[in-house]
Structures are given as C-alpha cells and as structure tokens.
Amino acid sequence: MNAPSMTLFQEKVEENYLGRVFGVQTMITTSMVPLGMVVFGPLADVTDIKWLLFVSGFLMFLIAFFMLRDKKLVKEGEPLEENDG
Secondary structure, X not given: OHHHHHHHHHHHOOHHHHHHHHHHHHHHHHHXXXXXXXXXXXXXXXXXXXXXXXXXXXXXXXXXXXXXXOHHHHHHHOOOOOOOO
16 A cells, blocks of 8 residues: 555655655554554454454455545546656
8 A cells, every 4th residue: 555655645746745745644654553553452352353354354345445436536546647748
C-alpha cells in the first residue's frame, strides 16, 4: 500500500505541498499502530488469532472492492497523460 500511495501523492499533489502531505500521512499511519494494538490486543486474548486474521482480511477485501467501484477514485489513480508537445 505504501508504494502506490506515495506514487499517487507525488503525481497529484503540488510540489510545494508534498512535505505537508507526507507529514500528515505519516502522522495518520503512525497513530494507527497503537490503535490497532488497543483493539486487537484484547480481542486476541478472547478470540482465536486465525479468526481475527480472517475477519480483518475479509473486511480489507470488502473495502478494496467498494473502492474499486468508485469511478472517481479509480480515475484519480490513473496515470497522467504526458504531453509531448
């Protein structure tokens, strides 16, 4: 996920704002690690790990499926056409 999102940001965000955008992205992704530990740590104590992995993988699949159906999102991810003019 990291490489495609970095590439997309570098293509779509103005150069003057790249540092700010990458800073916010890093802040958000870093803050998700402790949140995941808070949620999945106690769940791992009461549930079998394989079910946690299965359910979280299935939820990620559903999210990806619905994201791929979003035409505007898919269009934004298409490569920019280079002008040879």
